[in-house]
Amino acid sequence: MDRLDFHHTYMVKILGRKLFLAPIPSETTHRILDIGTGTGIWAIEAADVFPNAEILGNDLSAIQPSWVPPNVKFEIDDVESSWVNEQKFDFIFCRYMAGSIVDWPKLMKQIYANLKPGGWVEFQDYDINYVSEDGTLTEEHHTDRWSKLLIEACRKIGRDPCIGPLLEGWVKDTGFVDVVHQKFKMPIGPWAKDPHYKEIGMMNLIQLMDGLEAFSLRTFCGVHGWTREEVLVLLAEVRKELKAGSFHAHTAM
Missing domain, CATH: 1.10.150 (DNA polymerase; domain 1)
Known part of the structure; x- marks a missing residue:
């Protein structure tokens, strides 16, 4: 778990000490999903940025801390299975899942179907x-x-670890608009x-x-x-x- 938290710090450093790059308005963001949350560190830090939002982190492993901010909760779930959510999300965040997902186009469709109109998704992943x-x-x-x-x-x-360059095409093919692709060395x-x-x-x-x-x-x-x-x-x-x-x-x- 220490390695996962260090990796989080590393990723935030790459982005100029930012948790995300999408233009997410705090005041109108009420539901956030963190796919593959790991230790939950991104979701926990995002709780400070979005104090009025409900933040859900999911993962296959139960390695998240028991004490978390009141607006954060975690669940054990496989994002490649069918999603069952009562309410849609304003923001879906997906980071460092290269090598973990078999069917990326299917995941994109699930994300698209579970975003509110005008909602944002952000992928941060590797080549x-x-x-x-x-x-x-x-x-x-x-x-x-x-x-x-x-x-x-x-x-x-079937788990390509170099999906970074492919994400933009999949996102556009799914139907997302206002697509921005930034590359970091x-x-x-x-x-x-x-x-x-x-x-x-x-x-x-x-x-x-x-x-x-x-x-x-x-x-x-x-x-x-x-x-x-x-x-x-x-x-x-x-x-x-x-x-x-x-x-x-x-x-x-």
Whole structure:
């Protein structure tokens, strides 16, 4: 859970210390849904921004705190199943669900059907392809091999971890209007000269190193059929390259 909360802080930092970018009027916003709420930290912080709104966070896992602001509640739910809501929402927020959703167009339709007229939805998600604009990341790097194998494994099980560039098309196809697509670079490591991107790069490296073994073992062993020992040998080399700053690369949101 600590990693999820750190990741929240990281995402907010990328956006210039903002929880969201949509032009949501506080005074006329009464119902908000946070899809895949995780530890509930976004919903809890949003409660301060929207004190008069009912904020619902849903997730498959019950890892949310028991003490929350009075206008926040959580429920265990699978957003890919049929939605049953008595009232529609003014704002639906969906962040960091790449690799978790199988049928994105279906989810878009469910969101569209559960928004009030004039309501907003905001997606914040990734393209985890490693991009090296100066060519310092090459096929000789273990990190390059690891990242490509990770993406391949996720796609084999129908959970694309690079849906960021696809979201705009799905949103428009669903019927949403006033669509805005903003792209943010996320350096891997503190190599950038700009202080803002240097800090983002360090935070990205921290959260990547923290989760590296868990999601690599799950995908490489479960999908590619590697042994645990084979995965750990590769990860040892990946960690060396990441710590040494052997290349300049970024992912995107």
